Structure formats: structure tokens, C-alpha cells
Amino acid sequence: MAGAIVKTLAVALLALTFGAAVRAQDTPVPIAVAPGVWMVQGSSALGSSANRNFISNAGFVVTDEGVVVIDALGSPALAEELLEQIRRITTKPVRWVIVTHYHADHIYGLQTFKGAGASVIAQRAAGAYLNSETAQQRLKASRDELFPWIDEHTRLVPADRWIDGAQTLSLGGMDFQLQPVGPSHTPEDLVVYVPALRTLFAGDLVFRGRVPFVGQADSGHWISALDALLAYDIDVVVPGHGPASSTARADLQLTRDYLAHLRKTMGDAARNMEPFEEAYAKADWSRFDKLPLFKAANRINAYNTYLLMEHESR
Numbered sequence: 001m002a003g004a005i006v007k008t009l010a011v012a013l014l015a016l017t018f019g020a021a022v023r024a025q026d027t028p029v030p031i032a033v034a035p036g037v038w039m040v041q042g043s044s045a046l047g048s049s050a051n052r053n054f055i056s057n058a059g060f061v062v063t064d065e066g067v068v069v070i071d072a073l074g075s076p077a078l079a080e081e082l083l084e085q086i087r088r089i090t091t092k093p094v095r096w097v098i099v100t101h102y103h104a105d106h107i108y109g110l111q112t113f114k115g116a117g118a119s120v121i122a123q124r125a126a127g128a129y130l131n132s133e134t135a136q137q138r139l140k141a142s143r144d145e146l147f148p149w150i151d152e153h154t155r156l157v158p159a160d161r162w163i164d165g166a167q168t169l170s171l172g173g174m175d176f177q178l179q180p181v182g183p184s185h186t187p188e189d190l191v192v193y194v195p196a197l198r199t200l201f202a203g204d205l206v207f208r209g210r211v212p213f214v215g216q217a218d219s220g221h222w223i224s225a226l227d228a229l230l231a232y233d234i235d236v237v238v239p240g241h242g243p244a245s246s247t248a249r250a251d252l253q254l255t256r257d258y259l260a261h262l263r264k265t266m267g268d269a270a271r272n273m274e275p276f277e278e279a280y281a282k283a284d285w286s287r288f289d290k291l292p293l294f295k296a297a298n299r300i301n302a303y304n305t306y307l308l309m310e311h312e313s314r
């Protein structure tokens, strides 16, 4: 009993400590990017208790019949704040949350939107991930690493509506083109294009102003997906991380070129059976090494690509 009280007190204290430490830039504040379109921008950092996992973006589009949210942010508390911000802009309800992919920083806020009556829409390939041991392990680790923002009440929320192929959904006279583009960054990558506003919500297919997190991505397919997106008529890209862009082509191109560079340098090394360390040391990273998170992400990106290219060259 006493132990339980001590634990409750400790939790309250921790919440207070981290609550007090929340900085202005760690609070979702809507930025208008097109008529009726807003985004909130997470910081270029790794998820932590201090930033409440506010390291990814979310977007929303206000239509005559309700609001469409794209991605749910990295903790229920952030999603709650985003919902409050949306309510300051419109009295219309959030009808849908479209998930670009099920990485932790984009989905831990889903339960908040679901609780507020929104339907969750995602690409069907996410189902396999949600049922996997990996997803459970990830959540378990997050409950430690991101405590108290992620705790035993945080859960994984499957879609109410699964998307199989390209599909256009309409709300309040606004078309939303949902285009599956996985497996690229993840198997379930989905981008959302609003043709009336020439706005693309690109999820983690496009990283702006930072080195992408490549992980176990299928970079070959990712490059083809970016090539397909380069054909769209786009004024604004809202990426999964970093600021919105009105230089869509350059951003798509940068992500594309980075992936191509990884595949070229690591592919050559893998084919020549050159050890990773040597290949990494002699590769020319000068075009990318000034980008944020280069130090944190490039080496592991290169290593994962080396393994992928070894596998592909077999």
C-alpha cells in the first residue's frame, strides 16, 4: 500500500518535473501552410521524456464537413494539445486521422483522436506490424524511455479503415488522394495529396533539413516512390519531420540523392567485399554532413544499407 502511494507520488513528481521542463518549441503550435491547411512541427531530435516525443510533424486540413488530421504525434499529451489547437481554429469535429506509417513518433497520439470520435485510416500493410512482437517491444521500451508521457495506458491503435491501393476520399468537397508508396521507409507508407491545394503530406518519405532515418527501409523502392512523387504538381510538401517546404522538388531530390548515394557507395563496397569500416571511412559525405542528425543517423544508415546491398547482390 505504502509502496503504491510512493510510486504514485513519484509518478506525479516526474510528471511535474518534465511538465515544467516542457519548452515552448516542444508544444504543438499550428503553422498555416496553405488555405485551410496547418502543420505542427516537432523538433529535430531523438524522442525523450524532456521533449515528450515531439519529434515528428502532424498536419490538418479544415473542410466544410470536418477536419482531416495527418499523423497523430508521439504521445497522447501532444495529441491532446493538437486537438485543443484545432478547436481554436474550427468548431468542426476531427473526422479522420490518416496515418502515414506506424512509427512510434507518429502514432502514440492516435488513441486521443480515436477517443474524440475520429476514424483512423492507414495502409493495410501496417496490420502485420501491429500484430508483431516488434511493435509490442517498441511500446514496452517507449514506456521506459518516454515515461511519463508514454505509460501503461498508451496503446497501439489499428485503423478503422484499411487502404489497399491508391484511393481518393472526399470530405466537405475536398479530395484527398491516398497513395500507398511502401515498402519504402516502412511497408505501410502512405502519402496524402490534396490536389485542390497542391499540397502533399509526404510522411517520412521526404525528410527536410535533416538526414533521413533509413532503418530497415527498402531504399530501392523508396527511390522509385520519390521519382513517382516528383511527377506530382506540388506547391507545398508537409514532411514527417522538419519544416514545410515550398521547394518540393529540391527536398524530394535531396532525400532521393542521399538514398542513392548510400546505395552507390555501400553497394560498391558490398560487391567488392570491402569491409564496411573501410568503405564508410573513404566515402565522400561532404554533401550531407552539415545536415542535422548526420552524426546520429548516417553511420547506422550506411551500415543498414551495406547489409541490404550485400543481400541484394547475392
Ligand SMILES: [Zn+2]
Residues within 6 Å of the ligand: 056, 103, 105, 106, 204, 240, 241
Ligand atoms: Zn518519423
